[in-house]
Amino acid sequence: MDNRFKDAIERGEFVITCEIIPGRGAREDSQVRDIAEARKIYETGRVHALSITDNPGGNPALLADELAEEFQAEGIVPLVHFSAKDRSRNQIIAQLYALERAGVENVLFMTGDYQASGWNGRSQPVFDLDSVHLQMLATEMNAGLMVQGHKGPVAEAPTHFFNGGVVNPFKYLEGETIPQYLKMEKKIIGGAQYLISQLGYDARKMEELIRYRDERGFDTPIIGNVFVLTRGVAKLIEAGVIAGCYVSPALMAKLEEEAKAEDKGKAARIERAAQMVAIYKGLGYAGVHIGGFGVSAELIEAVLDRADELAGDWRACAKEICFGKDDGYYVYEPEIGDDGEPTGLNAAGKSPMAEQARSPKIFKQWRISRIAHYWVLTPGKRAFKLLARRMSKLDEKKGVYRSHKLEHVGKTMIYGCKDCGDCGLEATLYSCPMAQCPKHQRNGPCGGTNDGWCEVSAGRKRPCIWYKAYHKAKKEGEMERLTTYITPPVHWELQRSSPWSAYTHERDNCAGRIPVSLGLDTGTEGGVTDETDLLKKVDSNMP
Numbered sequence: 001m002d003n004r005f006k007d008a009i010e011r012g013e014f015v016i017t018c019e020i021i022p023g024r025g026a027r028e029d030s031q032v033r034d035i036a037e038a039r040k041i042y043e044t045g046r047v048h049a050l051s052i053t054d055n056p057g058g059n060p061a062l063l064a065d066e067l068a069e070e071f072q073a074e075g076i077v078p079l080v081h082f083s084a085k086d087r088s089r090n091q092i093i094a095q096l097y098a099l100e101r102a103g104v105e106n107v108l109f110m111t112g113d114y115q116a117s118g119w120n121g122r123s124q125p126v127f128d129l130d131s132v133h134l135q136m137l138a139t140e141m142n143a144g145l146m147v148q149g150h151k152g153p154v155a156e157a158p159t160h161f162f163n164g165g166v167v168n169p170f171k172y173l174e175g176e177t178i179p180q181y182l183k184m185e186k187k188i189i190g191g192a193q194y195l196i197s198q199l200g201y202d203a204r205k206m207e208e209l210i211r212y213r214d215e216r217g218f219d220t221p222i223i224g225n226v227f228v229l230t231r232g233v234a235k236l237i238e239a240g241v242i243a244g245c246y247v248s249p250a251l252m253a254k255l256e257e258e259a260k261a262e263d264k265g266k267a268a269r270i271e272r273a274a275q276m277v278a279i280y281k282g283l284g285y286a287g288v289h290i291g292g293f294g295v296s297a298e299l300i301e302a303v304l305d306r307a308d309e310l311a312g313d314w315r316a317c318a319k320e321i322c323f324g325k326d327d328g329y330y331v332y333e334p335e336i337g338d339d340g341e342p343t344g345l346n347a348a349g350k351s352p353m354a355e356q357a358r359s360p361k362i363f364k365q366w367r368i369s370r371i372a373h374y375w376v377l378t379p380g381k382r383a384f385k386l387l388a389r390r391m392s393k394l395d396e397k398k399g400v401y402r403s404h405k406l407e408h409v410g411k412t413m414i415y416g417c418k419d420c421g422d423c424g425l426e427a428t429l430y431s432c433p434m435a436q437c438p439k440h441q442r443n444g445p446c447g448g449t450n451d452g453w454c455e456v457s458a459g460r461k462r463p464c465i466w467y468k469a470y471h472k473a474k475k476e477g478e479m480e481r482l483t484t485y486i487t488p489p490v491h492w493e494l495q496r497s498s499p500w501s502a503y504t505h506e507r508d509n510c511a512g513r514i515p516v517s518l519g520l521d522t523g524t525e526g527g528v529t530d531e532t533d534l535l536k537k538v539d540s541n542m543p
Contacts, residue, residue, distance in 0.1 A: 003105050004077045005049035006162040008287075009194060009221050015287030017079055017196075017223065018042075018300060019051040022062035031062070040297040042076045046304055049106055051289060054081040057242070058116035060123075065095065069102045078104060083112025085439070088128045089137075089489065096141060100159045108196060109134035110166045111446040113243055114438055114456045125438060131165060132186045132443040133489050138163040139191030165192040167222075168447035169209035170200030170246055172328030174355035175467040176449055178519070179482070181212050181331075183444025185518045185526045186486050188220050195220055196289050198447050199227035199245055201272075203279055203318035203344045208331050210283055211346060217525030221286030226276045228269050228292030228299065231255040243448035243455045251323035270299065274306035275317035281307070282314030318344035329355060331520070350520070357471035358452060362463060365414055366472050369430040377426075377503060388504035395501055404498040411499075421494030422508045427487045429472045431465035434490075441466065442487040442509070479521070485513040 008015045020038040023031045038050050050071060052064040068078035080099065087095065099107065111131045115123040129137065140146070142163075144155040165187040171177045184195065197209060210222055227233075229247075234255050237245045258265035277288050290300060310317055322344045324330075332346035357363070376383045394402055411417035415425060416435030424433040424442050433442050438456040445466035448455030452467040473479045488509045494502050502508040517524045 001072065001075060001077075001103060003162065005079060005106050008048050013287075014281055014285075015048045015223065016046055016300075016304070017049045017051045017287065017289045018047045018295065019053065019289060019291030021053045021056055021293075022064060022067050024059070024061050026062060035067070037296055039074075039076065041295070041300050042071075044297050044301055047300065048287070049077040049079040051079040051108065051291075052081060054083045054110075054112065055086060056113060058085070058113040058123075060118065065099060065102075065104070068099070068104045072102060072104055077106065079106040079108055080104060081108050081110065082134070083110050084127055084129050084131060084134060085112035085115065086123070086126055088126055089133075092129060092134070092137065093141075093145075096138070096159065096161070100141075100161070105160050105162045106164075107138065107161050108164045108166065109138065109192075111439055111441070111448075113448065127438075127440045129489050130439075130441050130443050131446075132183065132190050132486060135163060135165055135187050135190035135192045136486075142191075162193055163191065164194040164196060166198065166447060167195050167209065168198035168200075168244055169205045170198055170202060171449070172246070172325035173452050173467070174329040174353055175357070175470045176445070176452055176464070177329055177331065178353075179445050179466045179470050180447070181209075182482060182518045184213075185216060185218075186443050186516065188218050189486065189514075189516055189527060192220060194223060194286065196223045197225045199225045199229075199291070201229070201247070201251055201276075201321055202324040203321045204324060204330055204332075204334065204346055206276075206279060206321075207283055207318075207345050210285060212331060212520070215520060217527075223287045223289050224276070224280035224283075224285045226273050226280070226288045226290045226303075228273045228290070228295055228303070229255065230269065230293065231259045231265065233293060240450060243450070244446070246325065246450075248323040248325060270302050270306060272321070273303045274310055275314075275320055277303060277307035278310040278314040278317050279321060281311060315343065315345070320344075353474075355471075357468075357475070358463070362468045362471055363475070366430060369414075369425070370476070373426065373430075377500075384504070387500060391498065391501040391504050394498075395505075400501065401497045404500075407498055407500055419496050420490055420492070421497040421499055421502060422491045423499035423503065424487065424490070424509065426510065427485075428465050429469040429481060431468050433465060436462075437465045440490075442489070479519065483516075483518040485515055488512040488514075 005015060018041050020034060023034065025031055041047055042050055052067050054064045055061050064080045068080045071078045109131050115125050138161045141159040142161055144158045146153050146155055167184040168180055171180055206224060213220065213222060234247045234252055236242050237247045238252060255265065258268040280288050330346065330351055333349040333351050335343045335345045335347040337343045375381055376387060378384055408417055408419055415432040417432065418434040420434050427442050433440050439446050445464050446455065449464045452463055454462045454464050469482060473482050494508065499508065503510060514528065516528055518526060
């Protein structure tokens with residue numbers, strides 16, 4: 001079967017995808033109706049792929065793979081959402097094998113929403129790989145994954161995934177925005193062949209994303225998210241029920257007013273969605289990803305028809321889609337038109353990066369950790385050599401999985417150590433990604449943070465570890481600690497062993513890091529920092 005979605009992107013056509021939510025159950029009445037409507041949407045001939053969500057909101061639902069295979073058999077091109085939240089790396093590979101066997105090529109990798117429910121209690125979070133690792137794994141599988149056979153390494157048959165990633169530009173703190181873009185770069189370097197943005201209603205942020213991509217020297221196609229927003233969903237976003245999204249007070253007020261109309265705001269929703277499609281097309285996006293509850297074939301056609309009418313006046317639409325956060329951070333300065341008013345887009349100049357960390361508690365234990373690491377865990381230092389010799393003697397005498405109680409107790413008291421044995425403290429500037437990040441993110445934040453707070457711990461106001469890491473690096477002038485490498489996944493064979501031994505003997509993630517160049521201030525285009533093939537830099541034992 002031809003891959004209409006992939007082919008259109010590669011030809012440079014403006015692609016349209018439409019998101020559907022499989023829902024709970026196997027053949028529930030509402031589910032049957034929604035899936036039937038999705039088929040009608042595809043039959044309009046204007047949609048290149050049906051995008052199928054993966055347990056959205058952290059709740060169990062019909063497996064996206066199953067629905068994708070049904071669509072595939074009917075000649076409908078599916079785009080499978082694939083998150084890391086519920087799967088170990090072995091299950092990820094097994095599921096990708098199944099998709100390859102079924103001929104399903106389009107996969108959208110993401111971190112995924114934190115688990116919200118389960119049977120007889122909340123489900124156990126997994127997050128074995130992060131979304132950067134998923135891209136790297138798919139890239140390796142497409143090249144022929146190397147596995148250990150009885151007589152040595154063997155290359156499996158190459159897969160055919162058209163793998164994409166997600167990016168969230170709708171962040172309004174400097175300490176959230178920059179880490180999001182750094183992680184986006186890692187996904188591209190890891191092999192993402194296209195990106196889809198999170199939902200948002202701010203033309204400046206829509207332009208900011210593609211301008212950042214261009215300035216970094218990438219040409220990865222980006223598809224803009226057009227979510228047909230109702231007042232009910234907006235209230236859920238406002239209440240924090242839907243993670244990673246933002247609805248401004250001005251937009252909420254507008255939705256409340258629109259809902260008083262005879263059509264309950266339907267015409268206004270269509271107009272807003274059409275304006276966003278026109279803006280994305282005018283900005284040079286590769287396409288749009290249309291979603292929303294109750295989206296129908298009729299609505300999709302109405303949005304696209306109106307967008308065609310607005311195409312020539314997309315800059316005027318930008319003035320309408322201006323629901324950012326008051327005093328929010330933007331990478332670029334606002335553009336001012338000839339009339340002296342903001343155009344709703346950005347100027348070429350960059351905004352000052354003057355944000356201060358919201359609390360001195362962010363730096364708690366930071367300096368002592370930094371000093372201790374410098375003097376004791378920096379190769380070449382005298383204390384490091386002494387520590388390495390001590391670790392070698394203990395390993396020889398008692399084995400690698402010897403007791404390391406003093407080390408573990410100390411790290412537990414300071415960082416909440418989970419004894420994974422493959423310590424990620426240095427990668428996140430001494431906020432443990434296993435103990436202090438519910439999603440175990442070692443290469444950048446997920447998209448679910450809200451105003452710098454962790455998505456999962458927002459009620460307790462726990463800062464995202466990557467917001468903390470950004471401000472630590474910025475305060476000490478050490479931003480290169482966030483912009484110069486990709487961290488491999490946890491080597492679980494090291495669990496309950498000494499991370500000091502693993503570090504001093506180059507068995508841990510630090511030894512397998514991939515050197516990269518990220519960020520607007522590096523003076524170089526994004527990518528791997530040397531000529532070594534990325535696939536050869538990735539730890540071959542990762543899967």
